[in-house]
Amino acid sequence: MNIFVLLKRTFDTEEKISVANGKIEDDSAEYIINPYDEYAVEEAIKIRDEHGGEVTVVTIGEEDAEKQLRTALAMGADQAVLINTEDDLEEGDQFTTVKILEAFFADRDVDLILGGNVAIDEASGQVGPRLAERLDMPCVTTITKIEIDGTTVTIDRDVEGDVEKVETSLPLLVTCQQGLNEPRYPSLPGIMKAKKKPLEELELDDLDLEEDDVEPKTKTTEIFLPPEKQAGKVLEGETADQVKELVSLLKTEAKVL
Amino acid sequence: MSKKVLVIGEAREGSLRNVTFEAIAAGNIVSDGGEVVGVLCGAGDLSSMAQEMVYYGASRVITVANEELKTYTSDGYGQAIYQVIKDESPEGIIMGHTAIGKDVTPKLASRLESGLVSDATEVVVEDGNIVFTRPIYSGKAFEKKEITDGLVFATIRPNNIPALTRDDSLAGEVTEKEVEITNIRTIIKDVIKKSSEGVDLSEAKVIVAGGRGVKSSEGFEPLQELADTLNGTVGASRGACDAGYCDYSLQIGQTGKVVTPDLYIACGISGAIQHLAGMSNSKVIVAINKDPEANIFNVADYGIVGDLFDVVPKLIEEVKQMKVNA
Numbered sequence A: 001m002n003i004f005v006l007l008k009r010t011f012d013t014e015e016k017i018s019v020a021n022g023k024i025e026d027d028s029a030e031y032i033i034n035p036y037d038e039y040a041v042e043e044a045i046k047i048r049d050e051h052g053g054e055v056t057v058v059t060i061g062e063e064d065a066e067k068q069l070r071t072a073l074a075m076g077a078d079q080a081v082l083i084n085t086e087d088d089l090e091e092g093d094q095f096t097t098v099k100i101l102e103a104f105f106a107d108r109d110v111d112l113i114l115g116g117n118v119a120i121d122e123a124s125g126q127v128g129p130r131l132a133e134r135l136d137m138p139c140v141t142t143i144t145k146i147e148i149d150g151t152t153v154t155i156d157r158d159v160e161g162d163v164e165k166v167e168t169s170l171p172l173l174v175t176c177q178q179g180l181n182e183p184r185y186p187s188l189p190g191i192m193k194a195k196k197k198p199l200e201e202l203e204l205d206d207l208d209l210e211e212d213d214v215e216p217k218t219k220t221t222e223i224f225l226p227p228e229k230q231a232g233k234v235l236e237g238e239t240a241d242q243v244k245e246l247v248s249l250l251k252t253e254a255k256v257l
Numbered sequence B: 001m002s003k004k005v006l007v008i009g010e011a012r013e014g015s016l017r018n019v020t021f022e023a024i025a026a027g028n029i030v031s032d033g034g035e036v037v038g039v040l041c042g043a044g045d046l047s048s049m050a051q052e053m054v055y056y057g058a059s060r061v062i063t064v065a066n067e068e069l070k071t072y073t074s075d076g077y078g079q080a081i082y083q084v085i086k087d088e089s090p091e092g093i094i095m096g097h098t099a100i101g102k103d104v105t106p107k108l109a110s111r112l113e114s115g116l117v118s119d120a121t122e123v124v125v126e127d128g129n130i131v132f133t134r135p136i137y138s139g140k141a142f143e144k145k146e147i148t149d150g151l152v153f154a155t156i157r158p159n160n161i162p163a164l165t166r167d168d169s170l171a172g173e174v175t176e177k178e179v180e181i182t183n184i185r186t187i188i189k190d191v192i193k194k195s196s197e198g199v200d201l202s203e204a205k206v207i208v209a210g211g212r213g214v215k216s217s218e219g220f221e222p223l224q225e226l227a228d229t230l231n232g233t234v235g236a237s238r239g240a241c242d243a244g245y246c247d248y249s250l251q252i253g254q255t256g257k258v259v260t261p262d263l264y265i266a267c268g269i270s271g272a273i274q275h276l277a278g279m280s281n282s283k284v285i286v287a288i289n290k291d292p293e294a295n296i297f298n299v300a301d302y303g304i305v306g307d308l309f310d311v312v313p314k315l316i317e318e319v320k321q322m323k324v325n326a
Helices: A035-051 A063-075 A094-105 A127-135 A188-194 A239-252 B018-031 B047-055 B074-088 B099-111 B220-229 B238-242 B273-279 B308-325
Strands: A002-006 A009-011 A031-033 A054-061 A079-084 A112-116 A139-149 A152-159 A162-169 A172-176 A199-202 A218-224 B005-008 B036-042 B060-065 B092-096 B117-120 B122-126 B129-136 B141-147 B152-156 B174-176 B187-192 B206-210 B233-236 B263-267 B284-289 B302-305
Touching (some): A002 A035, A002 A127, A009 A063, A031 A035, A035 A054, A035 A063, A035 A112, A035 A139, A035 A172, A054 A063, A054 A094, A063 A079, A079 A094, A094 A127, A094 B099, A127 A139, A127 A172, A139 A162, A139 B099, A239 B284, A239 B302, B018 B047, B018 B092, B018 B122, B036 B047, B036 B074, B047 B060, B047 B174, B074 B099, B092 B099, B099 B117, B099 B152, B117 B141, B206 B220, B220 B233, B263 B308, B284 B308
Parallel strands (some): A002 A112, A054 A079, A139 A172, B005 B036, B005 B092, B036 B060, B060 B174, B092 B152, B117 B152, B206 B263, B263 B284
Antiparallel strands (some): A139 A152, A152 A162, A218 B141, B122 B129, B129 B141
């Protein structure tokens, strides 16, 4: 089975965010594989181990993203592709990303594509379903379980807390939700092996794309931080009195009751 | 410049979700004096819900009823909405950022080769440009975003853009559209209801959330009772989910749901940065925690230092008492 994983390099969830010159400060930031994409990597490896085939991890980004690709290889993916846009693109949006991925997948034999249901940085959640549409594949978002039998696929998906049981077929694109699996940590032998696994680097040219083809449809005009939350009132006295005061404050001061 | 804007409504268990009315309000801003056309897909008689969309500010409403649209599938709804878009040639489309909105809008935008601003919390017209505000890094920062080319397409986060006041003197035409739906590639075999009473965390006005301090799944019972008393719903921190006290679908945080209720009551939650990212934009936050140094107190409007199993039952009684007196 030809399994592909769409991976994004994101800020570590521990990172505090600061803004300088209208941009998110990224000088000293730690990066990770987007946590939802990590579920996708883990599931891809499990599916390959059960059904055979190869797992290819694909990312769009700059040279630095090689580190996250190597981590995915160390977890057990077979090969990785970095579509390096450093020299070609100043800006992009989900339209841009999907144009590039569409070109990448154009002449590839695909059975299954897995991605995260959302990236924790820009959080658009668009790339998976957008790509499925371009590739004319069925798409199931926010999956928490997947079983493959021949070309028949049965899936559990999270729909605002309810579980939807879905039946569909390969080729297919899915986006992964928390609860799908517990991603493994790369083992030491895994890390050693990963260094020798193939990592291909492509540029827009290699995909027969011009800068104009991938011009974004949206632009960010400003980035700002939410107003600093003032630490509030810690109530005092006996519990019963605190509770009375709280209800009264919620009613008269905060006006939420 | 005035625009024609489609607003895709959404029903849940036979009635419109509140976010539909909020989307109409957003549609009114984007249309800038133009026409706001409601669209409602489903099965059976949709006319009374369509009428309700008119009362909340839609100029007119198109209903698409088809047995294939009884339950949501991305192929079914995608085809139905796409056919309405082709008929109407709108300059804007607005929908709620709900499970359905998140699933269907990227596919439509991709097919239309348009931009899409997801999860907007505000929309304004500035110097003739339509400017959306949306959270990034799970609410640790915000960005302003504009569509530079073509269709103004956006989903809006529930609970953020106020709906217009219902006015049943408003009149608007409701028309039915027939669509052909073919080739549904994902079949819904079953839906297992886990959410307690149909209020999704993202739309809840009141959330009572538990963390590791709740200690067990039984420990969530008083939280559920408090939530019921306040007509709210229960959420959880990652700690509580990882410990197996509750389902991951309840998780609030950087991984998990991002919520903005009117009232958020955090019980036994320490306040890790990932959790704060998911809830710190709530309008009013109450923290109940044994540890006076807990990080959660830094974002709370009101704090009670104490054992949640002592505080929560008292709080339930006090709220009930308040309701009796009211």
